[in-house]
Amino acid sequence: MSDFDDTPTLRRFRADDAPWLVERHATLYARDEGFDDSFGPLVAGILSDFVAHHDPERERGWIAEHKGHRLGSIFCVAGGADAAKLRLFLLVPEARGKGLGKQLLGACMGFARKAGYSEMVLWTHESHRAACALYKASGWQLIDSKPVHSFGVDLVEQSWKIRL
Template identity: 70%
Template sequence: MQDVLIRPFRASDAPWLVMQHGLLYARDEGFDETFAPLVHSILTDFVAWHDPTRERGWIAERAGERLGSIFCVALDDKTAKLRLFLLMPQARGLGLGKRMLGTCMAFARSAGFTEMRLWTHESHEAACRLYRASGWHLLNSKHVHSFGVNLVEQSWKIQL
């Protein structure tokens, strides 16, 4: 994975990211058609309103092929939120997720945040193992019905 570039997100990446979230979450999690519009809304707001000194997105890319994404956005003055962490199936299990998470967390620290939070689902076992191994702590879990399926939502945090 040394040949993978982790580059800044560009607005032109948004359609690809919305499509991949919709396709992969439908295939792997059974999510319905309400999920991709949520991703679209998140990205539309990011493109229009993000503060580039404190908020960033990245795309992992190899030879022009996009392999994943990760975003850091502000929750408040001291807390950042990790969002839209996605790895394409062909890029999983190769250490790229760890690299991307490290990039995002290092940026959050350099931007002055003292804590990060994230929201995920219990079914994302590999991501949850990565969070735990990187020092994140599970805050809570709850059963929900979202995007047409029953899920266990999780909230995580880390002190930076």
């Protein structure tokens, strides 16, 4: 990690991380993608549900941080009996391009394997080119792509899948 004098750490998500995560998603997606103010509440709902109902044996969230500063997140949640769903994968701009996304993705996929899932799925947008390149390089397959109008903008929604 070239801009860090020591390696960022991954730790488990805590409920007190939720406000930061909602704010970062809402702010960065509005700035970078033009998303409207419906996106923050969607993230808040996902996190609220996770905090209230997640199964710690089969579902987990991680926060990447460096010297007490949060840099990103990723979550593994149940998507069915045998499928895990990757959610809320985010890196703040200053942490991108340094291998931290690969580290987060590896932790999430490793956990899903150990939890007994046979596959993982995710939903994203074509405009997230760096993340999509990382998924492809990690063995994920694009299984669906379609134009949609979501969060106040026209997007190309994508679904990806990997066998674990």
